[in-house]
Ligand SMILES: Nc1nc2c(c(=O)[nH]1)N[C@H]1C(S)=C(S)[C@@H](COP(=O)(O)OP(=O)(O)OC[C@H]3O[C@@H](n4cnc5c(=O)[nH]c(N)nc54)[C@H](O)[C@@H]3O)O[C@H]1N2
């Protein structure tokens with residue numbers, strides 16, 4: 001920093017992860033010199049984490065990409081971004097001409113979500129060119145969250161919120177580290193303070209996780225379940241609640257179908273069976289059922305753990321059933337402090353059921369593999385590598401990767417890398433040359449969060465009270481950098497395509513800026529964007545609060561607008577679970593005598609998936625993605641923390657550094673994903689880590705509705721490596 005440069009403080013919000021914490025950014029000479037939480041922000045009250053406090057490093061580190069790159073004879077050379085767009089558009093046009101629009105796919109990763117404009121414009125571009133090949137990280141995250149309610153139905157007014165509840169059951173979610181949670185779970189906005197307040201108000205917390213997590217430290221009841229056995233445990237808890245007749249009869253009789261069928265399906269899951277299979281003592285199962293059903297308020301929520309384990313839509317369904325059986329929903333007249341978010345249109349929210357729609361799950365545009373379909377306009381990412389490799393009509397030959405890192409994040413790393421290497425055209429827009437960008441034909445230098453105006457959109461409906469926080473760009477991007485939406489508007493200009501957004505069209509070549517795009521997308525915002533732009537940072541909008549409306553008369557008597565406890569397939573899937581010895585049996589090649597451990601997913605505080613490792617301060621905090629194991633398991637294997645181990649699943653093997661972790665259940669290896677790099681980059685695992693997706697098989701054990709493979713509770717053999 002030059003001595004004469006003055007420091008100016010600008011208000012914004014952090015987008016390193018999804019949590020959107022309000023921050024003050026000190027800027028001098030267009031560089032971020034410090035980041036602090038905003039103490040008087042009404043939602044975050046000054047909270048930030050170590051990643052947010054290193055936002056400046058993220059923007060200015062040595063490997064930051066300031067220019068776009070083109071691969072020539074196997075190595076990258078700088079190219080002007082505008083020339084890159086000319087060349088890319090030409091190649092896209094030729095590929096579409098030859099193979100049809102489906103040949104062009106987009107994959108939007110996490111950085112397209114912490115970003116109000118990236119995802120909507122990408123989607124609109126795909127609609128405009130007629131390409132259904134639209135993929136995001138959601139389908140390798142918690143896709144059951146979208147599919148399970150299509151079979152069960154959903155309650156329009158939502159579940160009872162965590163903070164004002166008497167009890168909460170959290171299954172495989174660790175918000176104190178991930179600052180992430182769906183409604184019903186611990187809100188991710190300053191989570192520890194909210195947890196402490198809720199506990200001071202009498203909340204009783206039940207945590208179900210194979211690891212005694214940071215959140216589990218606060219649990220009144222902790223069930224250290226065997227990885228992958230949540231369906232058994234939840235079936236047992238439901239059976240116990242039914243046996244004690246502890247359900248909300250009034251709610252169930254008015255709004256619910258399938259009670260007898262569900263009761264029949266869970267009947268075999270006795271306390272003894274559950275204790276044996278899920279590894280949770282019978283008295284704890286009984287106590288969890290008693291505590292949850294006693295409520296009288298509070299819901300079940302799940303995180304990525306069970307959503308990535310075998311039978312993920314079944315687990316999600318059973319968790320919805322628990323909420324439904326106990327009637328843990330907002331009722332007519334109760335307050336809605338953030339009715340559907342600030343940035344969406346006003347609409348009455350009623351105490352009634354959005355009916356199940358199971359018929360749409362196997363209808364629409366099919367994928368060419370595994371009998372999977374496109375839901376919600378999004379195709380399952382677990383099939384994208386196959387769609388690139390499988391020849392024939394519909395093959396994906398060109399990919400746009402937007403703020404994602406498939407090489408380390410997509411399931412089955414070997415197949416992913418083979419598929420990416422086979423593409424005719426791969427364009428990555430990223431702020432650094434990620435492992436994925438190394439394989440691309442073009443890398444477009446992207447802006448980072450503080451270089452663009454934005455709104456916290458993906459979490460907008462999740463705030464407990466109506467809140468939003470418009471931010472202008474707080475520093476200027478370098479001239480060659482582009483925002484994600486510009487990849488699409490620049491292609492559209494060159495392909496003569498009109499992109500339609502809710503507020504109007506973007507004609508090919510029209511001159512638009514990021515604020516114009518925000519206006520076009522969020523035209524129905526309850527508070528006009530121009531009003532939001534007048535605010536200095538985050539604010540509550542208490543004037544938007546309403547109450548839950550009574551059900552429409554026609555719905556209240558309709559037999560079809562009911563929540564379904566036993567939709568088609570649930571009884572047979574529970575019966576199939578019952579006869580398994582272990583959920584790992586769904587995976588081809590599983591050998592119980594060899595694969596005696598289960599590898600579970602987890603998040604690390606100082607990095608965000610593959611982001612953050614490029615910054616020394618953050619990397620040094622974590623070291624690597626250790627294979628955390630119980631000390632007794634280390635002794636039994638004859639190894640100590642710091643030793644290298646080989647983890648071998650039926651699909652692949654990796655090396656990792658063992659770490660003694662008494663908080664991990666025996667028989668479990670708890671390890672973070674998205675470390676390592678290209679498989680032939682045989683780096684030191686103690687420094688680079690390793691990629692757990694190498695162990696993931698996409699072709700067996702996947703969920704039949706979402707295609708998500710088994711990405712947690714993966715059966716592995718663990719071996720110490722000597723010498
Ligand atoms: N085995 C296993 N696999 C998993 C998981 C697991 O638990 N286990 N988790 C899954 C989950 S939940 C997810 S969400 C996915 C994540 O999958 P991805 O989203 O594909 O992976 P990330 O590492 O989050 O990729 C983010 C990329 O965006 C770049 N980036 C950061 N900021 C910006 C920006 O502002 N603009 C642009 N253009 N780029 C930016 C980063 O440099 C990085 O390369 O992985 C999934 N894969």
Ligand SMILES: Nc1nc2c(c(=O)[nH]1)N[C@H]1C(S)=C(S)[C@@H](COP(=O)(O)OP(=O)(O)OC[C@H]3O[C@@H](n4cnc5c(=O)[nH]c(N)nc54)[C@H](O)[C@@H]3O)O[C@H]1N2
Pocket residue numbers: 017018110141171172173174175177178179180181208209210211213225226227228229230302303304305306309600601602603604605606607608609670712713
């Ligand atoms: N610091 C940081 N924050 C992040 C991320 C990050 O990488 N770092 N990633 C972001 C992303 S992309 C997402 S999707 C969210 C995810 O947010 P969370 O869902 O909270 O993710 P985790 O912290 O991994 O918590 C998952 C928990 O599931 C448990 N688990 C694993 N397998 C099983 C199982 O079979 N059964 C049960 N019951 N539990 C199991 C794990 O032990 C772990 O405690 O976090 C986001 N936030």
Ligand code: SF4
Pocket residue numbers: 014015016017018019020021047048049050051052053179
């Ligand atoms: S929790 Fe997420 S949004 Fe908040 S400071 Fe940390 S990285 Fe930024």
Ligand SMILES: [Mo]
Pocket residue numbers: 137141
């Ligand atoms: Mo995620």
